[in-house]
Amino acid sequence: MTVMETTGTRTDTCAGPTQQQNRRPDGDDHYTISEVVAFTGLTAHTLRWYERIGLMPHIDRSHTGQRRYTNRDLDWLDLVGKLRLTGMPVADMVRYAELVREGDHTYGERFELLQTTREDVLARIDELRGTLAVLDRKISFYADAGRALASERSR
Amino acid sequence: MTVMETTGTRTDTCAGPTQQQNRRPDGDDHYTISEVVAFTGLTAHTLRWYERIGLMPHIDRSHTGQRRYTNRDLDWLDLVGKLRLTGMPVADMVRYAELVREGDHTYGERFELLQTTREDVLARIDELRGTLAVLDRKISFYADAGRALASERSR
């Protein structure tokens, strides 16, 4: 049995609200770099850079050497996008990509990495909630001050 | 009437779960840079840098030119810390600091800035929740795969 990160047929399914329409059916899923730019919002520079640093697998090439991305590559980029949103350093994502490439025996390590990331995200959400509370207090302070200034002007 | 950001006596009050004990009473609140380092977790380098770029007001000096921070400075650093957590660029925080220094007539702009930031934080929390969902799906996928591998081994 093989633990795959992402496959042509199912990908730990239901990819969420991501822009996944416009995709070609698996089998003739060959996208140019500019199509992937349109899908992901990343720049072509960044996509090439991701490949260079090992955050992407080596992408298939056309007979003339141009990149041809597959649906699987797009799925991977979706995940990377999500992880990036968490603030995970690129180096850690590269590490994860390496684990995937290395095969099944890295399963445990990958699992742990995901769980650590999950904890980080929860902590981050909590931090943001704390900040939100401060912001709300400050905003209502300003609203009060605004009313005071207004009534002062009307006096 | 003056809209103050932070005062010696009240600061739009109840500063939250921040480490505010160990503070000296207002009036002999004079902290060295290393004390502020201990309070905030920032480095002395960073504190000096904040002052240089205008993210802090000019800090009082001792007769020999050493920085002496006040409770008010600590309050400001608390806010800066919170804003930093939201991912607000330092340049924007500097802008806010300038508005505060410029006085009452910047009230409206400050209010807007805070509200924009609030919206950003809400959006960020939502993003993180989306990521959390992806992570949870992936984690349970790995958990299932783990069970499958285990049962395979036991066969």
Next chain:
DNA sequence: CGCTTGCTTGGAGTGCACTCCAAGGTTCTA
């Protein structure tokens, strides 16, 4: 008094995540 520890300054350096460039080959449209 000497020593350690802490503080000062301007300016240079670091690490991250891109971002861009030049020079040239490829693919599409009229």
Next chain:
DNA sequence: TAGAACCTTGGAGTGCACTCCAAGCAAGCG
């Protein structure tokens, strides 16, 4: 079949937020 638009590469450059350095002054202690 010409020209525009797009793609390739390695390597250099950018912007942000620190982070560190060297040289020197200051304060507290035995």
